[in-house]
Amino acid sequence: MNFTLGFKPPSAGSSGPGAGGGATMENLEKQLICPVCLEMYSKPVVILPCQHNLCRKCANDIFQVRQHFGGRFRCPSCRHEVVLDRHGVYGLQRNLLVENIIDIYRQQESSSEEEKLLMCEEHEEEKINIYCLSCQTPTCSMCKVFGQHKDCDVAPLNTVFMRQKTELTDGIAILVASNDHIQAVISQMEEISHTIEENGRRQREHLANQFDVLVGILEERKQTLVGLITKQQDEKLKHVRSLIRQHSDHLEAAVTLVELAIQSMEEPHIPKQLLMTKMTSRTSNLERPELGYESMNNFVIDTDNLTDMLRNIDFSTDLLNDEYEKTKHELNIVYHVRTNNTCNK
Numbered sequence: 260m261n262f263t264l265g266f267k268p269p270s271a272g273s274s275g276p277g278a279g280g281g282a283t284m285e286n287l288e289k290q291l292i293c294p295v296c297l298e299m300y301s302k303p304v305v306i307l308p309c310q311h312n313l314c315r316k317c318a319n320d321i322f323q324v325r326q327h328f329g330g331r332f333r334c335p336s337c338r339h340e341v342v343l344d345r346h347g348v349y350g351l352q353r354n355l356l357v358e359n360i361i362d363i364y365r366q367q368e369s370s371s372e373e374e375k376l377l378m379c380e381e382h383e384e385e386k387i388n389i390y391c392l393s394c395q396t397p398t399c400s401m402c403k404v405f406g407q408h409k410d411c412d413v414a415p416l417n418t419v420f421m422r423q424k425t426e427l428t429d430g431i432a433i434l435v436a437s438n439d440h441i442q443a444v445i446s447q448m449e450e451i452s453h454t455i456e457e458n459g460r461r462q463r464e465h466l467a468n469q470f471d472v473l474v475g476i477l478e479e480r481k482q483t484l485v486g487l488i489t490k491q492q493d494e495k496l497k498h499v500r501s502l503i504r505q506h507s508d509h510l511e512a513a514v515t516l517v518e519l520a521i522q523s524m525e526e527p528h529i530p531k532q533l534l535m536t537k538m539t540s541r542t543s544n545l546e547r548p549e550l551g552y553e554s555m556n557n558f559v560i561d562t563d564n565l566t567d568m569l570r571n572i573d574f575s576t577d578l579l580n581d582e583y584e585k586t587k588h589e590l591n592i593v594y595h596v597r598t599n600n601t602c603n604k
Contacts, residue, residue, distance in 0.1 A: 287364065287428060291360065291361055293313060294311075294313070295321070295335055299361060300312060300313075300314050300361055301314045304358050305348065305353060305354065306352050306353070306354040306357075307334050307339070307341050307351065308341060309337050309341070311334050311335075311336040312354050313335070315351075318351065319347070321335075322347055322348050360431060363427070367427075379401065381401075381406060382399050382401040385399035385401045387399050387416065388400060389403055389414065390413060390415070390418075391408045391412070391413050392411065392413060392419075393413075394408065394411055397416055398413070484558070488555065499548060499553075505545075
């Protein structure tokens with residue numbers, strides 16, 4: 260929110276308290292005129308996105324006329340397009356500072372009118388025209404000469420009033436400049452907040468991509484190692500099944516040989532030594548898998564260290580501290596620059 264009114268405090272070269280104060284108040288009054296109704300802003304004052312002000316009634320009148328254009332109208336001061344949401348004019352923010360300044364201005368105007376009618380309570384025919392600096396109260400000339408303020412320091416009431424009015428105007432100007440500075444800092448921090456959100460989104464995407472790469476590498480490596488286990492398993496199964504077939508063939512031949520031996524025992528013409536030689540030749544040279552051939556313990560991976568490393572994956576603290584210090588430094592620069600500019604004004 261920007262509270263700038265556009266008036267300047269009285270210059271150092273102004274002659275007399277009334278000259279600078281009167282010109283400043285006149286300039287202030289010009290800044291409090293609504294560009295639509297050309298009268299002083301009426302409560303509540305709304306601030307447009309372009310930072311210009313309107314009476315809410317005037318803004319609502321414009322909105323009602325332009326409502327068939329989708330709630331869009333142009334600022335009467337700068338022609339900037341204003342887009343209202345479903346709340347219409349009531350969705351615009353009130354400019355409380357301008358309202359307070361108008362109240363103060365009107366109070367001063369009322370005080371100025373009342374000043375002409377103020378009469379001394381003790382000297383009913385005497386107007387209050389001086390200000391007692393010692394007691395800090397308005398009084399009349401008779402009170403200074405014969406009354407309770409005869410030993411006090413006094414000054415012309417109009418001079419004191421104009422000086423206080425000038426001081427108040429200067430205070431308003433300083434307050435407006437301070438609000439400009441605060442608004443600039445807020446805008447900068449809002450921009451930084453937006454940048455933080457955008458950087459956070461990018462870093463989340465980057466982190467997710469990094470982990471996806473790690474998962475892809477693990478999946479690829481898993482498939483490779485699973486393939487090696489499967490390959491050796493198939494080779495061992497092929498070898499063992501080949502031996503099973505060989506032993507099955509031998510078993511079948513042995514059964515046949517037994518049957519032949521039984522038949523031969525009934526025929527005494529076949530030499531027994533020949534029969535035993537055949538049986539011995541049938542039972543020799545039978546291959547068997549070596550001890551532990553079925554074990555697959557050679558496929559063992561030690562993942563303890565890798566597991567701990569994965570569980571302890573973290574961000575680089577040095578980089579985080581560097582980013583934090585960089586952001587903090589940028590905010591300090593903006594603050595000091597804005598502060599110096601405000602002081603120079």
